[in-house]
Amino acid sequence: MQYRKIANSDLDVSAICLGSWVFGGDPCWGEAEDARSERVVAEALAGGINFIDTAPIYGSGRSEEVIGRAIKGKRDSVIIATKCGLEKKGHSIRPNLSAKFIREEIERSLRRLQVERVDLYQCHWPDPNTSVRETFGELNKLVTEGKIKHIGVSNFSREEVEKALRVAPIISNQVQYSLLSRDVEDGLMPYCKENDISILSYGSLGGGILTGKYKEPPPVKRGDVKDFFYRYYTEPYWSKAKEFVAVLRRIADGGNVPVSHVAIDWVTSHPEVASCIVGCRTPEQLKENVNASDWSLSDEELDLIEEGYRRIFVK
Numbered sequence: 001m002q003y004r005k006i007a008n009s010d011l012d013v014s015a016i017c018l019g020s021w022v023f024g025g026d027p028c029w030g031e032a033e034d035a036r037s038e039r040v041v042a043e044a045l046a047g048g049i050n051f052i053d054t055a056p057i058y059g060s061g062r063s064e065e066v067i068g069r070a071i072k073g074k075r076d077s078v079i080i081a082t083k084c085g086l087e088k089k090g091h092s093i094r095p096n097l098s099a100k101f102i103r104e105e106i107e108r109s110l111r112r113l114q115v116e117r118v119d120l121y122q123c124h125w126p127d128p129n130t131s132v133r134e135t136f137g138e139l140n141k142l143v144t145e146g147k148i149k150h151i152g153v154s155n156f157s158r159e160e161v162e163k164a165l166r167v168a169p170i171i172s173n174q175v176q177y178s179l180l181s182r183d184v185e186d187g188l189m190p191y192c193k194e195n196d197i198s199i200l201s202y203g204s205l206g207g208g209i210l211t212g213k214y215k216e217p218p219p220v221k222r223g224d225v226k227d228f229f230y231r232y233y234t235e236p237y238w239s240k241a242k243e244f245v246a247v248l249r250r251i252a253d254g255g256n257v258p259v260s261h262v263a264i265d266w267v268t269s270h271p272e273v274a275s276c277i278v279g280c281r282t283p284e285q286l287k288e289n290v291n292a293s294d295w296s297l298s299d300e301e302l303d304l305i306e307e308g309y310r311r312i313f314v315k
């Protein structure tokens with residue numbers, strides 16, 4: 001496993017971070033099994049992963065609770081990232097980065113995770129209805145009080161990061177970044193690089209498609225993560241994604257590695273990315289993904305990927 005420093009911090013994180021949305025058992029991801037999720041965490045730590053990403057919204061706290069149980073007694077060897085600012089009301093979810101809600105959420109997260117401090121506390125999505133001063137002023141207070149160590153953001157645009165930076169020392173921006181989702185390369189990533197803000201990539205496997213496991217598009221129900229979040233599973237996108245995965249498979253076969261390693265290594269080949277967040281539902285998936293950073297794509301392979309991407313997606 002490789003380890004990288006998150007810019008402007010003392011956090012030395014594994015190049016692969018364990019993502020835990022799927023542990024929540026939300027309808028969009030399908031049922032989770034807590035004992036199995038805890039085994040995934042144990043396998044991750046055994047495989048050299050020291051960085052885990054979660055959020056209170058994942059299963060309304062269930063993902064944080066699973067992680068809290070799984071890391072008990074191992075707190076010192078784990079870097080925990082969680083989030084704040086998404087409020088569930090009935091079936092709808094709205095951003096809420098008010099000081100009052102942040103304060104309530106951090107107390108609940110600390111309790112569920114069974115820790116005294118969160119290492120990286122991230123605003124999950126921007127909240128247009130709360131002032132930046134209120135949100136980041138409150139986060140600064142949490143740092144002073146020792147409840148959180150560092151402040152990060154997620155899904156923030158360049159302009160939103162710029163405003164937040166005027167109030168608080170932001171060290172990371174967690175964004176969707178994968179071989180199928182490259183919008184952030186335009187503007188946001190160069191800005192973060194210039195300002196020493198690390199990128200944490202999510203959806204690095206496009207929700208599973210970049211493992212190469214789908215020969216045919218899987219059934220996609222309304223409200224499924226593949227319907228509203230990772231939209232690569234239906235036409236007109238699916239046919240192109242399938243053609244592109246064939247390019248990745250040829251490279252994977254040449255290196256005798258799974259396709260997921262090509263997808264993960266492509267993300268980590270960007271020095272701006274401190275860690276590539278990878279969701280794993282089962283210990284088997286974890287074991288397949290965890291060694292990805294021990295292998296690396298050559299310049300020639302990176303060129304082949306770029307050529308395939310441009311031919312298929314950029315006409």
Ligand SMILES: NC(=O)c1ccc[n+]([C@@H]2O[C@H](COP(=O)([O-])OP(=O)(O)OC[C@H]3O[C@@H](n4cnc5c(N)ncnc54)[C@H](OP(=O)(O)O)[C@@H]3O)[C@@H](O)[C@H]2O)c1
Nearest residue numbers: 019020021154202203204205206207208278279281285288
């Ligand atoms: N900040 C945000 O707004 C935000 C948004 C999304 C995600 N995230 C974070 O980023 C993490 C990663 O994203 P993600 O989990 O949504 O998507 P992802 O990492 O692209 O995909 C994860 C899914 O791919 C499948 N998979 C993984 N490895 C596999 C393997 N070796 N073989 C076969 N299938 C495999 C599993 O789903 P199946 O078993 O269902 O196939 C797994 O749950 C999340 O868990 C969360 O921590 C953050």
